[in-house]
Amino acid sequence: MCLAIPARVTALEDGDMAVVALEGIKKRISVALLEDVAVDDFVLVHVGYALHKVSPEEAERTLAMMAEAGVLQEELAEIAEGQA
Amino acid sequence: MKYVDEYRNRDLARTLADAIRREARAERSYHIMEFCGGHTHAIFRYGVQGLMPGNVKYVHGPGCPVCVLPVRRLDDAVEIAEHHDVILCTYGDMMRVPGTKQRSLIRAKAEGADIRMVYSTLDALKIARDNPERQVVFFAIGFETTTPPTAVAIKQAKAEGLQNFSVFCNHVLTPAAIAHILGSPDVQETGAVQIDGFLGPSHVSSVIGSRPYEAAARLYRKPVVIAGFEPLDVMQSTLMVIRQINEGRHDVENEYTRVVTRDGNTKAQSLVNDVLEMRDSFEWRGLGSVPDSALKIRDAYQFFDAEKRFEISQKQSREVKSCECPAILRGVKRPSDCKLFGTVCTPENPMGACMVSSEGACAAYWTYARHQTIAEAKAKREQKPEAVA
């Protein structure tokens, strides 16, 4: 439950919301916890909120590690279930 | 995939293991508590313990949010769902945790309570908007990583004037738990738990920064190293803890500088501070009552506080008998000390939260060391025949 998954911001929306791309999934998340998020930034997403910006390298590395550990699919399934 | 290769490089793991072996002095032992369930899993999944010399031991800490929630608060949530005809929203991990008499949220749901699993507080808000005639309660649990999303949801509900949304707040604080463990009789008096240093959590620290650990490190003279959750991060951080111990230092160091700073995410902190305030004390499974260790909703937002909106009865709550979760969360016991492990208690039929949550120690032992743990538990039972009766 404490996992955070890196994703790339593809669009910013009103009300501190943004769309991120995550392994082919598009997801609306909140960016209310971050200052100055821009399109193409990589962010760590936790329970639907961007918690932190990360470098593209860190994002790539973390995704690969999660995939290898078999937790990426679980996280993606949970995220896909969200309704917002 | 240059970076990936670099970081998963087995040679690097071996080099780090060699460095740890050289650094760890044969005449003493090093007991390092990894606070966070994510680290427990990394240690198991990658066999990190096996790479360590015999005198370097990991002690599993209480950093599993589902595990530390006391049965009483879970019982309260079940009561809110059943007696007040609300829609209770909760993170998936919570659903199967057994409460008193093994009543879980999922069982209450099967018996007709309207309990819904959500991925995010955003989903809970949406359910409230879509069901204006129903009361919607978000059952909030978690450490500092999960707290800011709760605070934002409460602020949002206020801004929208959502009359039918409230939060049952159970957010807890990591540094308070670390200080409590270090000051506990288990560590200070009886010696039931030896802790020489800590691996600090990664994502929690990305929010709160490394500064909040400094007081406990200084007071109890134990080093804390904030560790990323990749196996090489864990090993590098272990080396840093061992070095500090050898040099007689007890600083807060940060191995996970890729994400964590000393000050953390100040915007998230101020949102939390705006909506939530310290409780005088809060009950943790295993740790008991811990002062200044949890948050409640401020008066300015009390309209959204489920504890104020719904009457909750005083009742007797009880842990499942023989479940060793409380002692495991203190670091006093391991899952192999539990006679229910793998016999009565499995992930399909969990008796305690430590087996339910993917971050729990029992779930980690089950996933990565099931057979060995069952064998050890069996051996212990046979040594103490009275324990089986």
Ligand code: SF4
């Ligand atoms: S194995 Fe099950 S019953 Fe035993 S401590 Fe773990 S969760 Fe509790």
